[in-house]
Amino acid sequence: MHKKRIALLALTLWLILIIAFMLLARTLDLEIFFVLWLIGILVVVELVSGASATPRYLRYLRFVIAAGVIIFGAIVAQKVLEILSR
Amino acid sequence: MTNIRSYWWIAGAVLAGAVILVAFQFSTTNLEYSRYNPDWNGTSAFFGLIEAHHGVELRSAAQLAGREGSMLLIIAPRGDLTPDERLRYREFLSSGNSVLLADDSGRGNGILSALGSSLRVTPGNVSSADREYRDPSSVDAFPAGDDPLVNGLHTVCLNRPAIVSGGSPMLGTSILTWVDQNGNGRLDGGEALSRYSMMASEKIGNGTIYVVSDPSIFINGMLDPAVCEGNRELINRILTGAPNGVMIDQEHGMTGSEDGAIQLVNLMKGTTLIRATALLLTALGVIAVYRAIKKRGGT
Amino acid sequence: MTRGLAGVVIISALAALILGMIALHATSPLLYNPSFDGSTPAHTNPAGLEKIGNDQAGRLLPLMSDLLDSPGTIMVNIRYGDLDLAQRDLEEFSESARSFDTLVVNLEMSESEIEEFRRMNRQNLDIMTELLNSTSRMDELRTLEVRFRDSNDPQALTSITYEGESLRKKVRELLTDYESQREPMIQTGEDLELDTTEYQESHRIFEEIVRNIDEEQDTRTRELQTIAIPVADPFHITMRVSPSVVRYHDTLVISGFLSGPDTSGSEIELFVDSQRETSVVTDPSGSFSYKMRIESVSPGGHTVFSTFKGSTFSDIHSFTVETLPTTLTLTAPSAVKGGYSISGSLMAPDRPVSGAGVDLILDGRIFRKIVTGNDGNYQAVISLPEGDHDIRAVFTPLTLPLTPSESESRHIVVTPEDVPMTAPRLYSLLFGAIAIVVSSGGAYYYLKRRPGSLYPHPFTEFHSTNGQVSSPPEDQVTVTEPPKPPLEIRAGQTLEKYLQEDNARDAARLLFLFLRAEIAARLGLRHEGSITAREMVNSSKGRAFFSPLRTFTQIYEKVRYDRAIAGQEEKERMGSAFSATTGDLGGDEH
Numbered sequence: 001m002h003k004k005r006i007a008l009l010a011l012t013l014w015l016i017l018i019i020a021f022m023l024l025a026r027t028l029d030l031e032i033f034f035v036l037w038l039i040g041i042l043v044v045v046e047l048v049s050g051a052s053a054t055p056r057y058l059r060y061l062r063f064v065i066a067a068g069v070i071i072f073g074a075i076v077a078q079k080v081l082e083i084l085s086r
Numbered sequence: 087m088t089n090i091r092s093y094w095w096i097a098g099a100v101l102a103g104a105v106i107l108v109a110f111q112f113s114t115t116n117l118e119y120s121r122y123n124p125d126w127n128g129t130s131a132f133f134g135l136i137e138a139h140h141g142v143e144l145r146s147a148a149q150l151a152g153r154e155g156s157m158l159l160i161i162a163p164r165g166d167l168t169p170d171e172r173l174r175y176r177e178f179l180s181s182g183n184s185v186l187l188a189d190d191s192g193r194g195n196g197i198l199s200a201l202g203s204s205l206r207v208t209p210g211n212v213s214s215a216d217r218e219y220r221d222p223s224s225v226d227a228f229p230a231g232d233d234p235l236v237n238g239l240h241t242v243c244l245n246r247p248a249i250v251s252g253g254s255p256m257l258g259t260s261i262l263t264w265v266d267q268n269g270n271g272r273l274d275g276g277e278a279l280s281r282y283s284m285m286a287s288e289k290i291g292n293g294t295i296y297v298v299s300d301p302s303i304f305i306n307g308m309l310d311p312a313v314c315e316g317n318r319e320l321i322n323r324i325l326t327g328a329p330n331g332v333m334i335d336q337e338h339g340m341t342g343s344e345d346g347a348i349q350l351v352n353l354m355k356g357t358t359l360i361r362a363t364a365l366l367l368t369a370l371g372v373i374a375v376y377r378a379i380k381k382r383g384g385t
Numbered sequence: 386m387t388r389g390l391a392g393v394v395i396i397s398a399l400a401a402l403i404l405g406m407i408a409l410h411a412t413s414p415l416l417y418n419p420s421f422d423g424s425t426p427a428h429t430n431p432a433g434l435e436k437i438g439n440d441q442a443g444r445l446l447p448l449m450s451d452l453l454d455s456p457g458t459i460m461v462n463i464r465y466g467d468l469d470l471a472q473r474d475l476e477e478f479s480e481s482a483r484s485f486d487t488l489v490v491n492l493e494m495s496e497s498e499i500e501e502f503r504r505m506n507r508q509n510l511d512i513m514t515e516l517l518n519s520t521s522r523m524d525e526l527r528t529l530e531v532r533f534r535d536s537n538d539p540q541a542l543t544s545i546t547y548e549g550e551s552l553r554k555k556v557r558e559l560l561t562d563y564e565s566q567r568e569p570m571i572q573t574g575e576d577l578e579l580d581t582t583e584y585q586e587s588h589r590i591f592e593e594i595v596r597n598i599d600e601e602q603d604t605r606t607r608e609l610q611t612i613a614i615p616v617a618d619p620f621h622i623t624m625r626v627s628p629s630v631v632r633y634h635d636t637l638v639i640s641g642f643l644s645g646p647d648t649s650g651s652e653i654e655l656f657v658d659s660q661r662e663t664s665v666v667t668d669p670s671g672s673f674s675y676k677m678r679i680e681s682v683s684p685g686g687h688t689v690f691s692t693f694k695g696s697t698f699s700d701i702h703s704f705t706v707e708t709l710p711t712t713l714t715l716t717a718p719s720a721v722k723g724g725y726s727i728s729g730s731l732m733a734p735d736r737p738v739s740g741a742g743v744d745l746i747l748d749g750r751i752f753r754k755i756v757t758g759n760d761g762n763y764q765a766v767i768s769l770p771e772g773d774h775d776i777r778a779v780f781t782p783l784t785l786p787l788t789p790s791e792s793e794s795r796h797i798v799v800t801p802e803d804v805p806m807t808a809p810r811l812y813s814l815l816f817g818a819i820a821i822v823v824s825s826g827g828a829y830y831y832l833k834r835r836p837g838s839l840y841p842h843p844f845t846e847f848h849s850t851n852g853q854v855s856s857p858p859e860d861q862v863t864v865t866e867p868p869k870p871p872l873e874i875r876a877g878q879t880l881e882k883y884l885q886e887d888n889a890r891d892a893a894r895l896l897f898l899f900l901r902a903e904i905a906a907r908l909g910l911r912h913e914g915s916i917t918a919r920e921m922v923n924s925s926k927g928r929a930f931f932s933p934l935r936t937f938t939q940i941y942e943k944v945r946y947d948r949a950i951a952g953q954e955e956k957e958r959m960g961s962a963f964s965a966t967t968g969d970l971g972g973d974e975h
Contacts, residue, residue, distance in 0.1 A: 030414035066828035073824020215442035219434035273497035
């Protein structure tokens with residue numbers, strides 16, 4: 001199977017798994033979802049890239065991941081400040 | 087080619103899941119006390135019990151005529167009786183039937199006076215030191231008097247009840263109960279301790295009126311599982327107490343409240359023509375799908 | 386519009402829609418939590434509540450009933466002289482009172498009529514304790530009296546009578562205090578459907594006790610007068626106490642005069658309430674005086690007498706301590722660094738009450754005890770959690786002759802923004818900025834780094850048949866070869882070198898290296914340097930160049946590893962196999 005298809009399937013299953021657990025816990029939190037999505041996509045992209053150069057379909061994805069990392073930084077900052085101000 | 091077909095299967099599965107969710111969304115509601123509300127503040131479980139005991143849903147006062155030995159439940163009343171209804175309800179009462187009104191807002195007082203009763207419900211933040219949960223309004227009520235509905239009952243647990251005045255008391259609180267006027271959950275200097283009546287009865291002609299100052303005993307969160315031994319027993323007695331069965335007023339009680347989608351569904355369920363058409367369409371759809379699959383397999 | 390483009394447009398539109406909906410919730414990312422639907426105005430969700438046992442509330446009324454009956458039990462024992470039993474009952478009473486105090490706090494009824502009852506009960510407990518102390522002392526006096534009567538010691542008998550007198554006074558006042566609570570206690574008891582008969586009975590018993598003491602003391606006083614004093618006492622003390630009514634922080638002046646021979650510099654002992662208060666020395670004229678500041682003196686009547694050498698007694702004088710009303714103020718809490726500052730003062734009413742304990746009550750519970758300063762002021766800094774709070778201050782006089790008082794209740798709402806941040810605003814902005822810069826740097830590094838540059842990359846970096854440098858990173862995005870001469874030309878060059886090489890094995894190796902480099906790149910094989918010819922062939926199964934490569938490898942192995950020296954024939958065959966392989970390599974499009 002094409003790596004691309006496997007990557008897509010893995011990421012989708014991962015997101016569905018997260019949502020299922022959120023439903024079970026009856027807590028829907030966007031921040032948690034975002035962070036877990038970022039982890040998932042970083043892992044998937046890392047596994048797919050491997051030793052050879054980045055495939056064509058991952059080229060634009062790296063920009064998305066970069067944007068995700070910046071938002072992640074903002075979330076971490078906000079959480080730390082929240083804890084400090086308690 | 088195999089890959090594209092598998093995509094169709096996946097898309098189909100997702101679509102089917104979405105259809106099921108939408109169907110569920112339209113068949114339930116989150117209106118307070120509604121029988122279509124499966125959540126903790128709905129009465130879907132109670133209606134399951136009603137059906138098990140062959141209870142009848144009252145949609146028009148005409149259904150009351152000629153009955154004897156039945157009990158009419160009006161849970162969380164909304165709206166008043168029309169003059170025509172007043173006559174029919176009074177006739178129902180005086181022919182040896184009983185009416186049980188469960189209300190903690192005071193809105194049922196209009197119905198009570200229309201029926202000629204002197205019982206009244208006074209809303210208020212009734213709080214007690216004898217409580218079931220950490221919330222002061224989870225008041226415990228104890229049986230009083232010897233009406234068969236409450237005789238020998240265990241403690242009944244209530245949820246933000248009001249006060250019943252008048253009639254013969256059937257359920258009352260302990261003396262460590264007060265009305266929390268400033269809403270701070272504590273007993274303050276100006277709030278007096280006293281016993282309050284939570285359920286009372288009154289004889290009108292050949293019939294009896296019961297008033298319970300807490301319709302919350304019928305909601306799913308309090309019934310399924312039952313928060314207290316006494317609650318389950320009381321509900322049981324209410325459903326089996328009348329020899330000729332129980333009727334539930336869906337016109338005047340919030341148990342019958344519906345929103346748009348459910349109204350539509352009920353309307354469709356009600357009309358025979360639409361039912362028949364839906365059945366026909368479903369049958370045609372199944373046949374079409376069957377033939378499509380057969381064709382595919384053949385090539 | 387092609388199907389592909391339509392698909393991309395639809396997906397982009399859906400993605401934009403969903404991102405938009407997510408962005409709407411960006412500020413409050415917690416979409417749902419069970420606490421969101423915990424209650425409606427009509428009821429609370431029991432699933433979210435904690436079930437508690439009923440035993441606390443169930444204990445309240447029985448405990449109150451016990452407390453109502455306790456004074457009576459104690460006093461019956463006192464009445465019939467069973468002081469040990471009375472002591473035991475008193476201890477039980479004290480225990481129950483303590484449990485009751487805790488229970489009232491736990492049930493959060495500290496501001497209700499139950500609290501009133503609790504206060505009065507405390508008062509009763511104090512009265513009973515004092516009563517028992519006084520009656521025990523009376524009992525001791527009786528024993529002493531017998532002894533002294535036998536030894537015929539009139540002075541001792543006098544002091545006993547005097548002490549008995551002050552005890553009588555005290556017990557009479559205890560009765561008055563006890564009586565003053567009678568009506569309110571009975572009222573509360575009846576409101577709560579408690580049985581008040583034993584409590585009412587206790588008042589009658591108390592009166593009996595007091596009557597008995599009265600009779601006893603009257604007898605004693607009468608007897609004292611009939612006892613002849615064998616030796617006329619040359620000394621005589623006259624005394625004066627002024628003012629006759631004093632209040633908190635007033636000064637009581639006890640003055641007097643010792644008459645008799647040689648009275649200067651004599652020591653006079655002063656007794657207040659039959660307890661030795663102090664001793665003063667007379668001046669050359671025989672006068673003495675003492676100033677007593679009224680602080681922890683209980684309200685009511687008190688007795689004073691003085692003695693000289695334990696044998697001369699003054700008359701018994703008395704003074705009364707009046708209670709003063711107090712006012713307790715509490716300012717509105719103001720936000721300061723570290724919490725909220727509250728202050729207030731306790732005045733009575735024109736003089737400050739110093740060194741007194743004030744309880745601060747937050748939401749019905751005592752959460753801080755502070756002491757007033759010399760000027761009657763108190764101040765504290767408290768931290769408050771979020772939400773609505775009621776604060777008030779309460780003063781309980783204990784032994785001071787003052788009335789209890791409460792300040793007004795202050796209501797304060799603490800919103801989340803008010804909760805002071807320990808890190809000032811500027812630092813938090815700075816920290817946020819740093820965090821974003823760091824994560825942007827991380828993102829930038831992620832974009833710029835070459836993929837897989839963590840592993841050695843021999844193909845693009847080190848392969849340079851024509852000494853060309855590997856291409857700049859931007860081009861490392863597609864699997865294209867760096868610009869070098871086409872395969873055929875390079876193959877030809879290698880073949881030429883091969884033919885020129887005399888050593889067959891080295892020549893063969895030339896061809897092999899070339900093939901390995903090309904094929905490893907083509908097939909994406911790693912660790913090119915360690916691939917053997919066999920492995921190369923196995924990896925090439927299914928490719929167009931498979932069979933000429935296999936032929937080449939067979940000859941190559943023979944030449945390289947076989948001791949036999951390759952002849953011209955093998956050389957030619959290897960050369961042609963090589964050409965065939967490279968030819969097919971060029972044609973293989975994958």
